[in-house]
Amino acid sequence: MELGKELQRQRQNRQDFLADTRTLEVESNDYGSTLHMSLEGKTYGFGIGELAHQQIASRLNIPYRYYQKMQEEVPDLLDRNINTWLEQKPERRMIRVLDGKVRAFLSDRYRRLDNLELCMAVLPVIQEMQGSQIESCEVTPTHLYLKVVNRRVKAEVKVGDVVQAGFVVSNSEVGLGSLRVEPLVFRLVCKNGLICKELVQKKYHVGRQVNASEESAYELYSEATLAQDDKTFFMKVQDVVRAAVDEAKFMLTVNKLRESTQIPLSHEPVKAVELLADKFQLSENERGDILRQLFMSGDNSRYGLVNAVTSASKIAKSYERATDLERIGGEILSLPVPRNLLPPINQAQYQGFPISNELQRAG
Numbered sequence: 248m249e250l251g252k253e254l255q256r257q258r259q260n261r262q263d264f265l266a267d268t269r270t271l272e273v274e275s276n277d278y279g280s281t282l283h284m285s286l287e288g289k290t291y292g293f294g295i296g297e298l299a300h301q302q303i304a305s306r307l308n309i310p311y312r313y314y315q316k317m318q319e320e321v322p323d324l325l326d327r328n329i330n331t332w333l334e335q336k337p338e339r340r341m342i343r344v345l346d347g348k349v350r351a352f353l354s355d356r357y358r359r360l361d362n363l364e365l366c367m368a369v370l371p372v373i374q375e376m377q378g379s380q381i382e383s384c385e386v387t388p389t390h391l392y393l394k395v396v397n398r399r400v401k402a403e404v405k406v407g408d409v410v411q412a413g414f415v416v417s418n419s420e421v422g423l424g425s426l427r428v429e430p431l432v433f434r435l436v437c438k439n440g441l442i443c444k445e446l447v448q449k450k451y452h453v454g455r456q457v458n459a460s461e462e463s464a465y466e467l468y469s470e471a472t473l474a475q476d477d478k479t480f481f482m483k484v485q486d487v488v489r490a491a492v493d494e495a496k497f498m499l500t501v502n503k504l505r506e507s508t509q510i511p512l513s514h515e516p517v518k519a520v521e522l523l524a525d526k527f528q529l530s531e532n533e534r535g536d537i538l539r540q541l542f543m544s545g546d547n548s549r550y551g552l553v554n555a556v557t558s559a560s561k562i563a564k565s566y567e568r569a570t571d572l573e574r575i576g577g578e579i580l581s582l583p584v585p586r587n588l589l590p591p592i593n594q595a596q597y598q599g600f601p602i603s604n605e606l607q608r609a610g
Contacts, residue, residue, distance in 0.1 A: 250366070250384050250385075250386060251366065253386055254362050254363040254366060254386065254391075255363065257345060257362075257363075257386075258361075258363050260345060260346050261343070261344065261345045262343075262344040262345075263341060263342070263343050263344070263359065264284065264286070264341070264342045264344070265339055265340075265341055265342075265355055266284055266286075266339065266340060266342055267337055267338075267339055268333040268334070268336070268337050268338055268339075268340060269333065269334055269337045270284060270285040270286075271283070271284055271333050271340075272330055272333075273295070273303075273325075273326050273329045273330055273333075274292075274326055275318065275322035275323070275325050275326050276322055277322065279294055279295070280294070280295040280300070280318070280322075280325075280326075281293065281294055281295065282294075282295050282299075282342070282349050284342070293344050293347055293348060293349045294347060294348040294349065295348065295349045296348050296349055296350050296388075298350060298351060298388070298389060298421055298423075299349040299350060299351055299352045300314070300318070302351060302352040302353070302422065303329060303352050306340075306352065307328070307329060307332040307333070307336075308332075309328060309329075309332075314328075338355075339355040340352055340353065340354070340355060341353040341354065341355050341357045343420065343421060350388070350420075350421050351420070351421035351422050353421075353422045357422065357452050358452045359420070359452070360418065360420075360426050360450065360452055360477065360480070361418075361420055362386065362391040362418055362420060364477060364481060365391065365416070365418050365426065365481070365484070366391075366393070367481075368481035368482075368484055368485055369393065369416055369484060369485065369488050372485050372488045372489055373393075373395055373488070376395075376397060376489070376492065377399060378397045378398045378399030378400070379395055379396070379397045379398075379413075379492070380395070380396060380398070381393060381394065381395055382394045382395065382396045382413065382433065382440070383566075385566040387565070387566060387567050388421075389419055389421055389423050389567065390417055390418065390419050390423065390424070390567060391416075391417065391418045391419075391420075392415065392416070392417050392566065392567075392570060393415065393416040393417075394413065394414075394415050394431060394440065395413050395414055395415075395416070395431070395491075396411050396412070396413035396431070396433045397411060397412050397413060397492040398411055400412035400492055400494050400497055402497070402498065402501045404434075404501060404504045404505055404508065404550070405505075405508060407436075408434070408436055409434075409435045409436070410432050410433060410434050410435065410501060410504070411432070411433045411435065412430075412431075412432065412433075412492045412493075412494070412497040413430075413431035413432070413433050413440070413491075413492065414428055414429060414430055414431050414488070414491035414492060415427070415428070415429045415431050415440075415442055415570070416428050416488065417429070417570070419452075422452065425449040425450055425451045425452065426449065426450040426451075426452070426484070427447060427448065427449050427450075428447070428448040428484070428487045428488060428491055429442050429443065429447045429448075429574075430442070430443040430445075430447070430491065430496065430497070430500065431443070431573075432497070432500055432501070432504070434554070434557070437554070437558055437561075438561070439554070439557040439558050439560060439561055439573070440557060440560075440573050441500075441553065441557050441573060441576045441577050441580065442570070442573040442574045442576070442577045443500050443577045443580070443581075444574065444577045444578050444581050445581065448487045448491075450480065450484070500580075503580055503581075504550060504553075504580065507548060507549040507550040507553060507580060508548050508549075508550040509548065510548055510549040510550075510584055511547060511548055511549075512547050512548065512549065512551075512552060515547075516538065516541050516542065516547055517538065519541075519552060520534055520537050520538045520541065520552075520555075521534070523537070523552070523556075523579070524537075527575050527578075532564075533559060533563070533572070536559040536562055537552075537555045537556055537559045538555075539559075540554070540555035540556075540558040540559050541555035549579065549580070549582075549584075552579060553576045553579050553580055554576075556572055556575055556576045556579060557572065557573055557576040559572060560572035560573050560576075
């Protein structure tokens, strides 16, 4: 309910504009930057958020470290850079504003697939799914997340180590990724989740170019045609969500987890975590958290490393970073296994379950 209230509040306080860059002007001072926009004979000013600054710098090909240096030390030089290139290379951009601040500077082909409509489409479907409940949810400045677990679809990886099937619905209204429905495996022992990289359903925010006259800026509302297109699209999203907790697909992941318990780490734990940190660009704190979790578990298998990463997600600096770590756990599970590390098959452990081709060759 709190999520719903926040999404309703954002809907009431958001504005979307389509503007020719020649109608825009940035003015900065020691307190921040303001984007001035000419709209129907009047000039409006909106503060600029950090992400919008990054997107402006990227679009104008201004290196962001230099952009920040100008922002901190010579704000008027930053303004001259931005305003010159907005004028010299005119184009239309979609400008998304929330609470009086520019939150995104996007292409005019950006298709608005917004969080409120997404929740209105998927929450009734989740309510209909027997055994399902929302394990957690969050709306951040850049993303919406719904993490759902179905307590009726479960299995054991090892004796007493039970996992349940679920899925994650995520979306970004500010150009930081597609609308996604991803399989989730939820481990009951330590209440952490693993997001699987396979079987992900995505929808990118790309639509047709909006028709508009040159050198104009105007506010975008929900057009009837666009609304009808979105209705059709969100009906497809509902179908994807209904199929998200598929027991057969869930068991494929469970079997991978079972196999990972038999795959030893290719290096001693400290080195293994260092290599992991380099591959996935983990911070020093994250590296230490993962290594601590790995030592505490005493499990030096691939399964132990996966669980160390997903356990560390529970103490991550933000909900978004926690979700990133859950995805990294899924990527570790999907890494190829060096042949010299493939173990002999324990037929008793896998009795009644399919075994991967790699382990069949090893056996």
